[in-house]
Amino acid sequence: MNIHSFLFTGGGGAGSESIFRLMKSKYHLHFADADYSAISTNIDNKYRHTIPFASDDKFISEIISLCDKYDVNTVVPGVDEELLLMQKLQKQTDNLNVMAPDYNYSKVMLDKLTSMQFLDSLGIPVPKTVLLEDTATLKFPCIAKPRSGRGSRDVFTINKPESISAYSQLTGISKVDAVAQELLSGSEYTVTMVADAQNVLRKIIPVYVEQKRGITIRAKIDNNKKVIEACRRIHEAAPTRATYNIQLMLTTDGEVKPFEINPRVSTTFCLILAAGIDPLAAFLGEDNIGALRNSQKLQRYWLNEFSS
Numbered sequence: 303m304n305i306h307s308f309l310f311t312g313g314g315g316a317g318s319e320s321i322f323r324l325m326k327s328k329y330h331l332h333f334a335d336a337d338y339s340a341i342s343t344n345i346d347n348k349y350r351h352t353i354p355f356a357s358d359d360k361f362i363s364e365i366i367s368l369c370d371k372y373d374v375n376t377v378v379p380g381v382d383e384e385l386l387l388m389q390k391l392q393k394q395t396d397n398l399n400v401m402a403p404d405y406n407y408s409k410v411m412l413d414k415l416t417s418m419q420f421l422d423s424l425g426i427p428v429p430k431t432v433l434l435e436d437t438a439t440l441k442f443p444c445i446a447k448p449r450s451g452r453g454s455r456d457v458f459t460i461n462k463p464e465s466i467s468a469y470s471q472l473t474g475i476s477k478v479d480a481v482a483q484e485l486l487s488g489s490e491y492t493v494t495m496v497a498d499a500q501n502v503l504r505k506i507i508p509v510y511v512e513q514k515r516g517i518t519i520r521a522k523i524d525n526n527k528k529v530i531e532a533c534r535r536i537h538e539a540a541p542t543r544a545t546y547n548i549q550l551m552l553t554t555d556g557e558v559k560p561f562e563i564n565p566r567v568s569t570t571f572c573l574i575l576a577a578g579i580d581p582l583a584a585f586l587g588e589d590n591i592g593a594l595r596n597s598q599k600l601q602r603y604w605l606n607e608f609s610s
Contacts, residue, residue, distance in 0.1 A: 305330055306586060307373055308401075309365075311353065312380030314340025316517050316602060317572035322349065324575045329582065332372055334365075343607055356383040362391050369398050376401050376585070379566055382412055382452045399499070401567075401585050403542040408565040411546075414449045414481050417563055424539040427559050429484035429551075435477035437466055445483040448475050452564070454516045459485065483561060488553035491526070492518060493533050494574045495548060496581045496591070501541040504584040504591055506530045507577070509570050509600075517569045522599040523577050532558035545571070545581040573600040 306329050310318060313333025319342035322331050333341050334351040341350045351368055354361045361384070365377065378401045379385055389405040391398070402408065411417045418431035432439055434446060437460075446469045447457040456473040460466060460482065470477055489510060496505040508529040513520040533548055547568035550560040567581070574581060577598035584591045 306375050306582075308332065308376050308378055308582060309334060309351075309369055309372075309374045310378045310380055311335070311365075311384055313345075313350065314342075315380055316569045318342060319344045320572040321575060322346075324572065325580075325582070328580075330372075330374075332368075332374060334368065342605075343609070356381065356387055362387060362394060365391060366395055366398070369395075375399065376582075378402070378582075382450065382564075382566070385412065385565060401544045401582070403544055403546050403565040407540070407542040411563040411565045412450055414447060414451075414483075414562065418481075418483075418561075420540070421536070421560060421563075426536055426539060427557055429486050429559050429561050431481050431483045433478055434466060434469070434480040434482050437463060437482040440482050440484060444485050446480055447483065448473075448480050450479075454514070456480075486551040486553055486559055486561065488551045488555075490514070491524070491529055491548075491550050491552060492521070492568060492570055493529065493548040493550065494568065494570065494581070495533060495537060495546050496574075496579065496584050497537070497541075497543055497545065498584050498587055499543050500587075501543050503534070503537045503541070505579055505581075505594070506533050506537075507574055507579060507594065508533070509573060517602075518600065519602050520600065521570060521573065523573065523594070523596055525594075525596050526552065528552065528556070529558055532560075536560065536563075544585055570600065573598060576600075 309332045314335040318333050322345045332349045334353040336355045338352040376399045385408045388400045410420050418428045421428050443459050443461045446460045492509045494507040497503050508526050509521045510524040511521050547564040548560050549562040577595045578592040580591045
C-alpha cells in the first residue's frame with residue numbers, strides 16, 4: 303500500500319507541529335520554510351526542509367527538486383506569496399498536484415479590494431470596502447489594511463479621516479495599495495471550507511474566534527447554522543477546489559458578512575484535523591473524511607525550545 307506524501311510550505315507556521323503529530327501515522331508529511339529554524343524540532347529532522355522565498359527565481363525548481371527527492375505527491379501551499387506561482391509549478395511537472403484553489407480564484411481573493419467587489423457582484427453581503435484614498439464614502443471608525451497581506455500585518459482601526467495619512471506614513475503603504483473597510487461588530491468566525499479536487503464541497507466547519515493576535519490563539523468549533531448556510535452560498539456562487547478559509551463576522555444584527563477569503567489552508571487547519579475531519583483525504587477523493595467532533599477547542603501556548 304502506497305502512503306501519500308504531502309509537502310506543506312510555510313512549515314514554520316503555528317499549526318505545523320500539530321499537523322505532523324496528528325497525521326504522521328496516515329501520511330508522509332514534509333514541512334518546508336525559507337526560515338528553516340522556524341520549523342518546530344518536534345517534527346522529525348528528515349521531514350524539515352529549507353526552500354527559497356517565493357520571490358526567488360529558483361523557488362519553483364527547488365520545490366520540484368525537493369518533491370522528486372522525497373517522492374512527494376502533493377504540495378500544500380501555506381503562504382499567500384506562493385499561491386500564484388502554483389499554476390507554474392503544476393505545469394512543469396506531471397506527477398505533482400497542488401492542494402489549493404485555482405489561479406484565477408486565488409488572484410481575485412488575494413486582493414482585499416477585488417475580493418469584496420467580486421463577492422458583492424454575486425449578491426453576497428460584504429462590508430463596504432474602498433481604496434484608502436476613497437474613505438470619504440465610509441463612516442468612522444473603519445479598518446485600514448493592505449490590499450495584499452496576511453497575519454493581520456498593518457491592520458489598524460482608523461478613528462478619524464485625519465489618521466489616514468498617518469497610516470500611510472506609519473506603514474509605508476500607499477493609499478492605492480491599501481483599503482478602508484467598514485468596521486463590523488459581532489462574533490468573528492474563521493471557517494474552513496473543505497472541497498475536493500473537482501470543486502465539490504465536502505464539509506463546512508465554522509470556528510468561533512475567542513482570541514486573536516495576528517493568528518487565532520483561542521477558538522472553538524461552533525456549528526452555527528446561519529454561518530454554515532452563508533458559506534455554502536458563497537461556495538455555490540464561486541466554487542473552487544481544495545481547502546480554503548473564509549473569515550467573517552456574524553454581526554450584532556444577525557447578518558453574516560465575509561471580510562476576507564484566504565485561498566489556502568489557515569493556521570486553524572490543525573483544529574479541523576483534531577476535530578476528526580481530514581481535508582487531505584477529501585482532496586484525494588476519498589469517501590471517508592471522518593466525523594466532526596463539534597466541541598473541539600484550540601488553545602495556543604508558548605513553547606520554549608533550547609539547543610546547543
